Amino acid sequence: MKGAGVRAEQSVDLVVLGAGPAGVGAATAASSAGARVVVVDENAQAGGQVYRAPPGTYGIDAPDTPEAREGARQRAALGESGVTHAAGHRAWSISRDLAVDAIGPHGLVRWTPRTLIVAAGTTERVIPFPGWTLPGVIGLAAATVLLKSQGVLPGRSTVVAGCGPLLAAVAVGILKAGGRVEAVVDLAGARDWLAGVPDMLSRPDLLRQGAGWLAALAKARVPLYRRHAVVAARSHGEGLAIAIRPVDAAGAPLPSGAERIVSADCLAIGHGLVPSTEVTRLLGARHGYLPERGGWIAETDGDFRTSVPGLFVAGDAAGISGAVPALHKGRIAGFAAAHDLGLIDGARFDALAAADRRALARAERFGRAAARLMSPRPALAATMTPDTVVCRCEDVTRAEIDAAMADGADSLNQLKAWTRCGMGPCQGRTCGEAAAMLLAAHVGGRDRARFWTGRAPLRPVPLADIVGDFDYDDIPIPKAAPL
Amino acid sequence: MGSTAALFLARGGMSTALIDRGPLCREASGVNAGTLTLHMTRAALIPYAIRGWEMWQAAEDWLGRGVAARAVEGLSLAFTEAEEDLLVQRARVRQAEGAPIELVDPVRAREIEPGLNPAVRRAAWCRIDGFASAYLTGRAYRHALVDAGADVREGATVKGIDRTGRGFTVRMEGGETLAARRVVLAGGVWLERMLGWLGVHIPVKCLVNQLVVTERIEPVMRTVLSIANGLLSLKQFDNGTVLIGGGWQGIGDPDMGGREAIPENLVGNIRLACHVIPALRATRMARVWLGLEAETADALPLLGDVPGVPGAYVIGSVHSGYTSGPWMGRLLAQHILGAAPEMGLFDPARLLDQTPAGQETGEAIPL
Numbered sequence: 001m002k003g004a005g006v007r008a009e010q011s012v013d014l015v016v017l018g019a020g021p022a023g024v025g026a027a028t029a030a031s032s033a034g035a036r037v038v039v040v041d042e043n044a045q046a047g048g049q050v051y052r053a054p055p056g057t058y059g060i061d062a063p064d065t066p067e068a069r070e071g072a073r074q075r076a077a078l079g080e081s082g083v084t085h086a087a088g089h090r091a092w093s094i095s096r097d098l099a100v101d102a103i104g105p106h107g108l109v110r111w112t113p114r115t116l117i118v119a120a121g122t123t124e125r126v127i128p129f130p131g132w133t134l135p136g137v138i139g140l141a142a143a144t145v146l147l148k149s150q151g152v153l154p155g156r157s158t159v160v161a162g163c164g165p166l167l168a169a170v171a172v173g174i175l176k177a178g179g180r181v182e183a184v185v186d187l188a189g190a191r192d193w194l195a196g197v198p199d200m201l202s203r204p205d206l207l208r209q210g211a212g213w214l215a216a217l218a219k220a221r222v223p224l225y226r227r228h229a230v231v232a233a234r235s236h237g238e239g240l241a242i243a244i245r246p247v248d249a250a251g252a253p254l255p256s257g258a259e260r261i262v263s264a265d266c267l268a269i270g271h272g273l274v275p276s277t278e279v280t281r282l283l284g285a286r287h288g289y290l291p292e293r294g295g296w297i298a299e300t301d302g303d304f305r306t307s308v309p310g311l312f313v314a315g316d317a318a319g320i321s322g323a324v325p326a327l328h329k330g331r332i333a334g335f336a337a338a339h340d341l342g343l344i345d346g347a348r349f350d351a352l353a354a355a356d357r358r359a360l361a362r363a364e365r366f367g368r369a370a371a372r373l374m375s376p377r378p379a380l381a382a383t384m385t386p387d388t389v390v391c392r393c394e395d396v397t398r399a400e401i402d403a404a405m406a407d408g409a410d411s412l413n414q415l416k417a418w419t420r421c422g423m424g425p426c427q428g429r430t431c432g433e434a435a436a437m438l439l440a441a442h443v444g445g446r447d448r449a450r451f452w453t454g455r456a457p458l459r460p461v462p463l464a465d466i467v468g469d470f471d472y473d474d475i476p477i478p479k480a481a482p483l
Numbered sequence: 484m485g486s487t488a489a490l491f492l493a494r495g496g497m498s499t500a501l502i503d504r505g506p507l508c509r510e511a512s513g514v515n516a517g518t519l520t521l522h523m524t525r526a527a528l529i530p531y532a533i534r535g536w537e538m539w540q541a542a543e544d545w546l547g548r549g550v551a552a553r554a555v556e557g558l559s560l561a562f563t564e565a566e567e568d569l570l571v572q573r574a575r576v577r578q579a580e581g582a583p584i585e586l587v588d589p590v591r592a593r594e595i596e597p598g599l600n601p602a603v604r605r606a607a608w609c610r611i612d613g614f615a616s617a618y619l620t621g622r623a624y625r626h627a628l629v630d631a632g633a634d635v636r637e638g639a640t641v642k643g644i645d646r647t648g649r650g651f652t653v654r655m656e657g658g659e660t661l662a663a664r665r666v667v668l669a670g671g672v673w674l675e676r677m678l679g680w681l682g683v684h685i686p687v688k689c690l691v692n693q694l695v696v697t698e699r700i701e702p703v704m705r706t707v708l709s710i711a712n713g714l715l716s717l718k719q720f721d722n723g724t725v726l727i728g729g730g731w732q733g734i735g736d737p738d739m740g741g742r743e744a745i746p747e748n749l750v751g752n753i754r755l756a757c758h759v760i761p762a763l764r765a766t767r768m769a770r771v772w773l774g775l776e777a778e779t780a781d782a783l784p785l786l787g788d789v790p791g792v793p794g795a796y797v798i799g800s801v802h803s804g805y806t807s808g809p810w811m812g813r814l815l816a817q818h819i820l821g822a823a824p825e826m827g828l829f830d831p832a833r834l835l836d837q838t839p840a841g842q843e844t845g846e847a848i849p850l
């Protein structure tokens with residue numbers, strides 16, 4: 001960007017933020033209905049978390065799995081569509097008039113669409129425990145990235161812990177790649193899983209896959225600790241000593257339960273997925289707390305319109321239910337956007353969306369059952385001992401958070417101001433759930449605790465990229481302050 | 484400012500309630516840039532700002548806990564001939580009001596602040612400058628107010644104030660009321676509305692200031708930096724983050740609050756910062772936020788009696804009001820407690836708007 005305020009501007013009807021299944025679905029659907037669409041994603045290739053393509057520089061091919069084939073199919077569909085794919089573009093500011101400012105390989109870009117579909121997916125919830133910031137402790141989602149797109153084992157030996165379907169996926173992925181799994185530590189008990197079976201029967205293929213995973217773990221004699229939580233990790237020689245304890249359904253350690261130590265050089269742990277709300281909070285959309293769909297989340301109608309005119313949210317960002325539902329949610333949102341843009345009428349919209357609606361209803365039963373396994377367990381807060389670091393960007397401990405609440409901080413924003421929790425480069429993406437959980441217990445519920453005000457930038461951006469090359473005279477300096 | 488007035492009134496023996504619709508000090512007083520400076524403040528307010536600066540530096544003594552206030556030197560910079568003229572003019576009037584400001588050449592300026600862009604032409608150097616972490620303000624005041632026996636009511640929105648025979652009835656959202664002999668209006672950019680409850684019309688303009696903070700980086704500067712026209716304020720906190728401000732405008736108003744930043748204005752503000760300290764280019768922007776600042780027609784404070792309403796007082800619209808806020812609050816408390824204030828107040832009657840109510844509003848000015 002040379003000169004003052006010069007930006008590459010492109011005229012589009014719709015910006016889709018995120019090129020995972022929901023974003024690809026939304027973009028291709030809207031484009032097929034006649035919209036001029038750009039899909040913006042910081043990654044080099046489409047696919048999102050689940051269909052992540054191996055980076056070209058690694059020289060490895062994606063393994064030939066159903067997942068990899070679906071990813072390749074979606075990338076091809078996007079490539080053949082009329083959609084502009086702004087890969088390697090990081091959106092840093094979005095205004096209420098829906099203007100999207102991004103930084104790409106050639107500097108600052110701005111799009112000014114009439115509609116915006118947020119398909120930003122999820123972040124992983126990790127509820128802190130002593131030792132969670134040690135090297136060797138990583139998220140379950142991070143483990144899947146290492147395994148899937150980079151062909152790298154997270155450790156020579158790994159403990160896989162937390163909740164939800166990622167547990168089995170990561171454990172089996174490690175075994176397949178030739179690694180060792182020392183234990184799987186699942187917050188859920190057999191009963192929690194069984195409760196999901198009726199809904200999971202809607203996808204016998206996935207249920208079979210799950211059963212296959214369990215069989216693979218049994219065959220490899222991987223110990224499976226159900227209704228257990230990791231309560232601490234310590235450095236031990238070159239690896240980790242991981243303490244686990246039995247817990248109740250809410251995640252509270254049982255007073256009678258004995259602690260057990262498992263050694264490994266990696267702990268992959270995640271406590272579920274949380275819909276990404278940075279953009280919807282930034283734009284002031286109405287949110288609510290729906291634990292069974294992932295937690296704090298933008299409210300939408302059946303076609304994924306939020307309370308902000310022109311703003312849609314699709315995929316897991318509209319409620320956790322997995323990759324297949326995400327594609328259908330995206331397509332419905334894409335057609336709805338085309339409808340609201342005046343490109344198709346109501347009847348045409350209904351006709352176009354009908355197949356996706358049916359497919360979504362089927363696929364969501366399974367997805368929601370899986371999401372229930374990942375819903376927050378408030379009593380898990382017990383693993384945050386007073387000196388556990390809750391915000392690792394700013395080194396804020398639970399004791400400091402408790403002290404601020406005792407001093408009168410009764411909103412997340414005030415808690416942030418008084419402790420710096422959530423003020424670091426991650427802007428609360430990592431610690432937000434944990435801080436909210438603590439405050440919720442103090443003020444009587446997550447609805448009351450609300451959430452941090454959304455703030456730009458959506459991701460930390462280098463100042464060098466923002467300022468570009470400029471002359472002092474190019475800076476449009478406003479009139480001087482009064483004498 | 485309401486918090487300081489309430490604190491000194493409570494300590495002065497008056498039974499005091501502090502009512503805020505949000506948590507304490509979460510508007511201008513908790514989100515501002517925390518510059519404790521004489522360079523940016525209006526010349527007429529220099530003596531007040533010096534006393535305010537002293538109060539912040541000694542906050543542990545009178546407030547009980549601090550706001551991480553630091554005393555460092557400040558430089559106001561000129562990069563063009565026009566800015567040089569402005570710099571000299573601004574320095575002169577401030578010197579006359581007692582600010583210890585000296586004009587220095589580029590070599591000296593770079594001795595004081597080695598990270599400075601060598602293109603600087605001249606600088607005004609002030610030994611009294613510094614910064615605080617404004618986000619700690621509410622915590623410090625809350626402690627002090629509770630200790631002083633004040634009745635702190637957060638999350639209580641006032642809907643109106645009625646005059647009664649013996650004083651006032653304060654009406655809150657939800658129907659609760661509070662009877663009081665005296666009221667102090669300290670509503671920041673909402674002061675125009677509050678004065679309206681008492682039938683007094685004084686326009687108060689609302690500025691929507693943008694601020695940018697970076698991630699933590701190694702030390703790249705040690706002083707507080709600004710430019711001659713006042714449109715940059717720059718400092719690095721002890722934790723390594725750098726705060727970039729200067730009053731570039733975003734979108735908002737008293738009704739919706741600070742709504743959103745204007746990206747062009749972020750770019751302009753950040754360019755100015757990177758021009759001044761080139762090493763800043765290597766860092767990343769972590770967060771942007773907005774705060775609402777009040778300004779009267781003459782850009783001088785509302786501090787004193789509400790005209791024509793005995794028992795009602797007003798405090799606010801103070802330029803660089805974080806710096807002098809504690810001192811202003813203390814002066815008003817002295818006045819209300821019946822002592823002669825140590826410095827002159829700013830009589831609001833000078834600003835009375837003669838046009839009939841309802842015809843004029845204090846509109847937000849876009850940039």
Ligand SMILES: Cc1cc2nc3c(=O)[nH]c(=O)nc-3n(C[C@H](O)[C@H](O)[C@H](O)COP(=O)(O)OP(=O)(O)OC[C@H]3O[C@@H](n4cnc5c(N)ncnc54)[C@H](O)[C@@H]3O)c2cc1C
Nearest residue numbers: 484504510511512515516517518641671774803804805806
């Ligand atoms: C972004 C920004 C940067 C700044 N930077 C600096 C700086 O670096 N240095 C400096 O010296 N000054 C700075 N200032 C100026 C300084 O912050 C202000 O002058 C000062 O904080 C104003 O204090 P106040 O008490 O008048 O207003 P506020 O702090 O805004 O307090 C007004 C209070 O009134 C409450 N209220 C409003 N309506 C109602 C109602 N109906 N019922 C109950 N309560 C109500 C609000 O909730 C609020 O808490 C800056 C200002 C801004 C906005």
